[in-house]
Amino acid sequence: DIQMTQSPSSLSASVGDRVTITCRASQTISSYLNWYQQKPGKAPKLLIYAASSLQSGVPSRFSGSGSGTDFTLTISSLQPEDFATYYCQQSYSTPPAFGGGTKVEIK
């Protein structure tokens, strides 16, 4: 099975900061990498699919990059509504594993 490792597990940032979250797969997954945002008590929300494609309705301050085993989610200018937990997920093979999550907190 493919393992997904996210870093950091948490971070503190201020409104307006540029934030970067990384995700590493235990083996190559091409561009089969998705990013989700989850707020407390809510369902996850798809932000990025196929490593770099923005899901409809998601603000352009979110972007994704990478291929193979190393991937990045970037928030160009952190907004108050962006404080949440972010998960990566590989959809290259079954089981479609999630990373452990990165909690973005207010500094």
Added chain:
Amino acid sequence: EVQLVESGGGLVQPGGSLRLSCAASGFTFSSYSMNWVRQAPGKGLEWVSYISSSGTTIYYADSVKGRFTISRDNAKNSLYLRMNSLRAEDTAVYFCARVRAGVFEAFDIWGQGTMVTVSS
């Protein structure tokens, strides 16, 4: 509005059974593959099971294989998860999630979740 609504969660004793349902609306349910994903309290997301649009292809996580059964009724726009031999470690919020159309199978629509608590 495209929507998924789960139901059927609750408190059950260890070794007991429960059936979760997920009602779909606002899209052609029979055209989409579906998944169940769970989240234990304070923990991350764990994929549980997958079913193809026709129901002919099914996968399970090793942690639930042999105990859980996924199914769907396309005529009723509904997805199900039958859970038997429940354990304390099955305690979680269970989400149903739609697979986005296309090659890269992201989960684009999620329900609000239903809580399952396994405890004596």
